[in-house]
Amino acid sequence: MKLKSNIATSENGFIFNPATGDSFSGNGMAAQLLEAMKSGKTEDDIKQDILSRYEVSESQLNSDWDNWMLQLKEANLLEI
Amino acid sequence: MEKLPYEKPYIKKLQAGALNKFGSRTGLQPFKSIDGVSVKSLIENYGSPVFVLSEKQIRKNYRAAYRAFSTRYPKVQFAWSYKTNYLNAVCQIFHQEGSWAEVVSGFEYRKALGNGVPGNKIIFNGPGKSINDLQLAIEHDSLIHIDHFDELNLLLTLSKNLVNKPRVAIRINMDTGVYPLWDRFGFNYENGEAWSAVTKITGSGSLQLVGLHCHIGTYMLSADAYGIAANKLAELAVRCQTELNHKIEYLDLGGGFPSTNTLKGAYLPGNDTVPTIDDFAEVITSALLNFGFANDDLPLLILESGRVLIDDAGYLLGTVIANKRLANGKGAAIVDFGVNILFTSFWYEHQVSPAQDFAAHTENMVIYGPLCMNIDVIRESINLPLLNPGDQVVVHKVGAYNMTQWMQFITLRPAVVLIDEKLRTHLIRKNETLEYTAEPELVPAHLNNNK
Numbered sequence: 001m002k003l004k005s006n007i008a009t010s011e012n013g014f015i016f017n018p019a020t021g022d023s024f025s026g027n028g029m030a031a032q033l034l035e036a037m038k039s040g041k042t043e044d045d046i047k048q049d050i051l052s053r054y055e056v057s058e059s060q061l062n063s064d065w066d067n068w069m070l071q072l073k074e075a076n077l078l079e080i
Numbered sequence: 081m082e083k084l085p086y087e088k089p090y091i092k093k094l095q096a097g098a099l100n101k102f103g104s105r106t107g108l109q110p111f112k113s114i115d116g117v118s119v120k121s122l123i124e125n126y127g128s129p130v131f132v133l134s135e136k137q138i139r140k141n142y143r144a145a146y147r148a149f150s151t152r153y154p155k156v157q158f159a160w161s162y163k164t165n166y167l168n169a170v171c172q173i174f175h176q177e178g179s180w181a182e183v184v185s186g187f188e189y190r191k192a193l194g195n196g197v198p199g200n201k202i203i204f205n206g207p208g209k210s211i212n213d214l215q216l217a218i219e220h221d222s223l224i225h226i227d228h229f230d231e232l233n234l235l236l237t238l239s240k241n242l243v244n245k246p247r248v249a250i251r252i253n254m255d256t257g258v259y260p261l262w263d264r265f266g267f268n269y270e271n272g273e274a275w276s277a278v279t280k281i282t283g284s285g286s287l288q289l290v291g292l293h294c295h296i297g298t299y300m301l302s303a304d305a306y307g308i309a310a311n312k313l314a315e316l317a318v319r320c321q322t323e324l325n326h327k328i329e330y331l332d333l334g335g336g337f338p339s340t341n342t343l344k345g346a347y348l349p350g351n352d353t354v355p356t357i358d359d360f361a362e363v364i365t366s367a368l369l370n371f372g373f374a375n376d377d378l379p380l381l382i383l384e385s386g387r388v389l390i391d392d393a394g395y396l397l398g399t400v401i402a403n404k405r406l407a408n409g410k411g412a413a414i415v416d417f418g419v420n421i422l423f424t425s426f427w428y429e430h431q432v433s434p435a436q437d438f439a440a441h442t443e444n445m446v447i448y449g450p451l452c453m454n455i456d457v458i459r460e461s462i463n464l465p466l467l468n469p470g471d472q473v474v475v476h477k478v479g480a481y482n483m484t485q486w487m488q489f490i491t492l493r494p495a496v497v498l499i500d501e502k503l504r505t506h507l508i509r510k511n512e513t514l515e516y517t518a519e520p521e522l523v524p525a526h527l528n529n530n531k
Contacts, residue, residue: 056086074409
């Protein structure tokens with residue numbers, strides 16, 4: 001589950017795919033996850049970091065992560 | 081260290097092209113209480129889902145409607161349309177306010193009697209009255225609105241040797257410029273069928289023709305159509321007077337006034353498009369006042385409104401069961417109430433509000449009910465904030481028809497709660513139980529394994 005290498009992201013949640021011209025806006029959590037994914041952190045590291053800093057249960061985060069992956073896949077932002 | 085508030089990660093594709101002239105914000109606010117009673121406490125005390133009705137709003141609606149007509153016309157009477165919502169507590173609110181009962185079946189007729197409505201204040205409409213129903217209505221001196229010639233002939237037979245002639249009216253269908261015409265109920269005005277019925281009744285000597293009735297449609301978005309209907313009924317009443325020397329005591333303009341729900345497929349929300357009750361009152365009363373009745377000889381004006389008096393006083397509270405993402409990436413929420421208890425979701429794009437604080441981002445999603453049936457869709461497309469399982473939602477303007485047309489299907493029907501004017505809550509219909517649904521069932525001995 002790796003973000004495509006050519007995807008441009010900004011710290012406030014703007015996402016641009018130069019290959020397709022598509023652009024997206026994300027909320028604060030989306031921006032954080034994208035930044036973490038771009039930096040090469042593993043899924044477990046990213047989740048641990050979020051759990052330590054945010055008011056969220058592990059089960060909720062896990063289900064939201066699955067949903068997040070579906071959104072990225074649908075947006076064509078993941079390496080196949 | 082205190083942890084930061086969390087929100088679900090969410091991205092939204094940015095679209096190039098013309099801007100939506102309505103903007104992207106939905107103006108959505110959490111809807112946390114009804115008449116000051118918190119949604120959370122209602123669900124805690126009565127379960128989820130649960131219907132909630134506001135007595136304050138029902139009375140407010142009734143008084144506004146009555147005022148709209150009675151300030152324009154001297155003789156006005158409302159009759160509560162039982163089929164819209166015939167929970168006894170609801171009917172009693174309308175009867176306390178002065179409404180008669182308008183019923184369309186023997187079942188509803190007996191319900192009205194059970195609610196203590198005097199027989200002469202029950203209007204009996206509908207195409208499906210049985211002999212027993214008609215006899216009961218005759219015994220109680222009710223106003224029987226005849227739908228077709230077979231019913232008229234039956235009534236003539238039943239009333240042959242009676243001392244007190246049954247009081248009847250005829251239902252009339254007509255062209256009011258709104259299509260399709262509702263010609264399945266009553267006698268047609270334009271082709272002379274209605275006049276034939278009038279002469280047959282007055283000539284029989286065994287029935288009293290006291291009124292003329294029409295009900296030109298439902299969820300009517302044109303007030304002018306009622307002006308046409310009022311004129312046609314008045315014309316017939318005057319013709320009765322001049323040609324038959326027979327006075328018509330009342331004109332019943334029926335109902336059909338819309339609530340402010342948004343119809344499916346409508347471009348603009350219902351709040352912005354439907355005429356107000358004052359618009360209808362103005363058109364109807366003007367038509368009657370200008371028709372040429374003598375001032376002291378105006379017929380009583382009867383109205384049988386249902387929906388407009390109760391829709392916005394009803395709420396359905398429920399809970400999110402799960403979220404999922406569909407194959408095309410679109411979000412979906414599954415809630416614990418289905419179309420079996422929210423019949424009006426086939427007609428309206430119901431407003432749905434979260435009942436707790438939420439993050440600013442909204443997502444376009446589908447709301448599905450819990451039934452394992454493809455048709456169980458509450459909203460096909462709605463912008464809502466990201467919801468979590470366990471979050472509570474409120475569906476607005478569900479007071480009309482849902483609590484009568486609901487079905488026990490796959491799930492059990494929920495409780496109905498009334499919030500009175502002093503903000504006390506009352507259970508006015510218990511939630512169904514397995515025992516309740518099993519009670520009328522019988523299992524033949526050779527199939528009974530629980531001997």
